[in-house]
Amino acid sequence: MRITNALVKGAANGQLVDIDIDPITGKITTITPAAGPFIAETEAEIYDAAGRLVSPQFVEAHIHLDYANTAGIPRDNESGTLFEAIEIWRERKEAGLNNPDLIRRNAIAAAKSAVEHGVGFIRTHVDVTDPELTAFRVLKDVKEEIRDWCDVELVAFPQNGIYAYQGGDRLVEQALKEGADVVGGIPHLEPTREDGVDSLKHLFDLGEKYGTRIDIHCDEIDDAQSRFVEVIAAETTKRSMQGLATVSHSAAMSYYEPGYMARLLPKLASADVTFAVCPNENLHLQGRGYSHATPRGVAPIKALTDFGLNVALCQDSISDPWYPMGNGDLLRVVDTGLHVSHMLQPKYIDNCLEFITHNPAKNLGLRGYGIMEGNPANLIVLDAHSEREVLQEGCPVLLSVHRGKRVFSRAAINTDWES
Template sequence: MDLIIRRAALADSRGLVDIGMEAGRIAAIEPHLAATAREEIDANGSLVTAPFVDAHFHMDATLSYGLPRVNASGTLLEGIALWGELKPDLTQEALVGRALQYCDWAVARGLLAIRSHVDVCDPRLLAVEALVEVKRRVKPYLDLQLVAFPQDGVLRSAGAFENLKRAIAMGVDVVGGIPHFERTMADGAASVKLLCEYAAEQGLRVDMHCDESDDPMSRHIETLAAETHRLGLHGRVTGSHLTSMHSMDNYYVSKLIPLMREAGVAAIANPLINITLQGRSDTYPKRRGMTRVPELMAGGITVAFGHDCVMDPWYSLGSGDMLEVAHMGLHVAQMTGVDAMRACFDAVTKNPARILGLEDYGIEVGCNADCVVLDARDPIEAIRLRAARTAVVRRGKVVSRSPAVRATLALEGRPSEVDFRIDRR
């Protein structure tokens, strides 16, 4: 075989196994695989998982923090205005360079699939051209799915719908929208209808920034679910952010979640950004900002976590670490039970893979030979430690390695080294 990972722990706790990979596929998973390979890795009981997946990101803006200035208020609206100031100065070379640098970070973090929204309100479509080129370049090692995103509103911004259609023709994969940013609630609903009808005609997926607001009356997710059902787009539509849901009354949500489930609409929360940008007008008590993740999961909705931003006009931090995203999501949603913490790990792995429609994803025979070896024994420990990715594998080839985190101590009568793990065996 090409590669065998020995003594791997899997997320389903089935016991230690050997994972054999050949010709870019997982060829065998057995407790003691009687085979040899050109390269072997001894996981020594560490967790081996399918790659991390980021279902919501803005790669056209990433690593642009401080250009042309810093977001002084830290608000969503100033970030949008700042991006508008930056757009005239964008160059394709700079966009490609920043995006490729971020993809390097992503691979090192075991993040091998990203859905990125790309602004289509600039008639030059520079960002679209740049990210289509990045998508081509990174294809051997990272799956990049692009969303045509009318940042300034598809009806509010002149020519935005035609730009969106041009972007799709250039190789963008998914139809995006931002109904709550249209001029009126009626325009928001009309934009959802327009964009969903276009996606249905073209056979495309839909992913809309939906109700990224503290206003409980921002209810475009209801329209999105209804249009999904009307047009037969079940399983192909996602509502991202959905932060207004954290302020809605329980009775309305009790109707909304079953409507979303009936339509097969998925949900993406962005914990790092939602907790940062929402609730800005509150004094105290201050709202958390993130949508109702546990309730959506309990209602049968596929829920994923996204990173959303890394060092851009909206967020000055971040490094492409989806375990950091899961860690924040776990805390904001108060999901500290054992099953809930494991569900947060699923929200950065198999759930977003389902939303993106990734084929042959997972640790099963026949799946793509893509995986991450983590310096942790199980998903909960991986989140707690934001565990080092000691090896990242793409199609059976190791594409990144990192050292395990160890600290050397000089304390009389105490161990010489600590790894921050508790051995309960």
Template sequence: MDILLKQVRLNDGESLKDVGIQEGKISAIEEHISETANQVIDAAGRVLVPGFVESHIHLDKALIADRKPNKSGTLQEAIKVTAELKPTFTKEDIYERAKKTLEMIIPYGVTAIRTHSEFDPAQGFTGFETILKLKEEYKNLVDIQVVAFPQEGIFKSPGTDKMMHEAMEMGADVVGGIPYNDAPANEHIDLVFEIAKKYDKPIDLHQDFSDEANDMSIEYLCRKTISEGYQGRVAVGHLTALHALPKAQLDPLIELIAEAGISVMSLPATDLHLGARNDEYNVRRAVTPIRKLRDGGVNVSIATNNIRNAFTPYGNGDILQTAMLAIPVAHLGGADDLPTVLPMITDHPAQAIGLKNYGIAVGNKADVVLLDTFVKTNAIIDIPERLYVIKDGKVTVENKKETIIHR
């Protein structure tokens, strides 16, 4: 074998297992494996999990919070500030920032990323081309999917429709969209589907990012997804407007989202920062209702969205910290709820972005992370060190950090 992980914890309440890795895949999972290996890692009962999946992030506009701050903290100013900055971005600038961001994220155990990369007639494909370049450069460390993302809208920004087709031909993996920042929203959705069907690609939309449940297009998106036979191939980020709906309206909408097979990616770090800025008292959380979506059969993930820019002026790339933030925000700390959070940064986003052969099972890709914790239920609340990150059967990160307490 190439790597043998000895005595790992795969699930609480079960016996420890040995996990063998050969030629980039998991070749064996048994209580005791006697075969030799080029590298033996003694886990001594520590938890092994699949590689974390960062399902919604913007690498091209990370690390710019200090250039032009969003002083009001509103979504409107975040969009305005970023639009003013984008013409100043060079390929070299985007490359250095996105590379630095990747090297923040990867040591924390992320083995797959879906990043939205934007373009418009004003800035051209400066950032988009750079992210495609980084996708290739970092392919041995992380799998990157690139979303063709029209941040400034399509109809509002003439010429963007042509650029959407060009982006797909240049190698975009996913068709992106932002109905709430374009008019009319339904026609924006129609065009996104037209492009997706032409290139046979999945869809990922920034959807109904609002404090109020006004002018939502999620119901139209659901019905469009079903009529086009795109169930399981559509994901949405934010969807914060749902939090403002009463139960009588929310429940049937969640049922429709589940029927359409639309995955929802909650982005709590951003949505908490930007949401409910006009509330003078009893300030709302303004985060999509994670628990209700989960209980309604919707595939829900947790993702980072932005790191240190006008939309989210903080973050260090650790997806476990984002998941930890979601626990109190979405009331996920109960004994029955806590075990449902880890899958929101592993199995659920893997499903949402269409990863194949994912997870700890014989024959699957050997993308795994050894955590410095002994209880799987505590895999998030401990925010444990990532001792080893293994990508495609090779150790890509090894953490030998040691803390000594002098008494």
């Protein structure tokens, strides 16, 4: 396959390039200056990008595919709070509504929606606080079922806590034994602060034991005293696990006072902790207890980025008890994240795709990611000519290629104005 006349970030002087892809290995063989109109000399498939932006496939670093498309069943989240959502999910499990076939269909539908918006890699948290590990075992099968068009990582996520839920610690480990890729946790929902700290130590023990990364739902609460993020930094450093731990959500960081932040940020940087921030979802869930001057409740994306920390922007939910909207479109998430964080200066706008490409790729530890010779051909063509245009117009994906194979293509939308 050859993609001609492609605009690739980092190309010398912004010149267009031709990208050749080996159909056998699925890897990029050469990237050369565009030759102009191309006449096929072989049977290779040709796609003319016509000067449009070609990007690595987007990376969704935090989503819950097992929760997808369940909003309103058994009931709606009338308060809009995190805690009512968790209660609704408990009711759903106890009512036996999470049957394997439904989980599978909902998860695949959500994954397809994300892929149609440019995603090629997904890290999904999967609730393992279920003695049967129903959702985990279904998602493990889904991971294999969709591998030709999307790579999926499974996080063993104890939605109800490892100590707050009887046997939660055992279930996380069982999921790891059965092939979970990442250790998850939720310390702020454990019975006490001390239990939360102990849970993190136990989860790091599991990460070391099974050789996995760690991704923690951390401090997702409107409480400036919820500070498990510093425990994650400390455990990461003590165990020489720099770069292997991700802090997800961390809404409480938006409430931290400047003096504490000044002390915390260097610790996070030293531990090379990465972040998965979900601005749309936390704008919806947080600040519900305020009658006016409602806080945003979104982790400080700008402060983290400016300090050199790695921040991925993520969808989190697609129509579930936590968030009734969402369709897997990460461009919407980037738009919200930059707006809510006062990041509409050119240096952020012109590099906005980093939040859904290379940054989340680091969270996942992806190897061979990016448009370079020798890398797997995982790329998309956007109907735009700059990152600024992508953000401003919400441009559609015209072509998606995964492991060197075309996943889908669609025609550009042209509007014919009457003269």
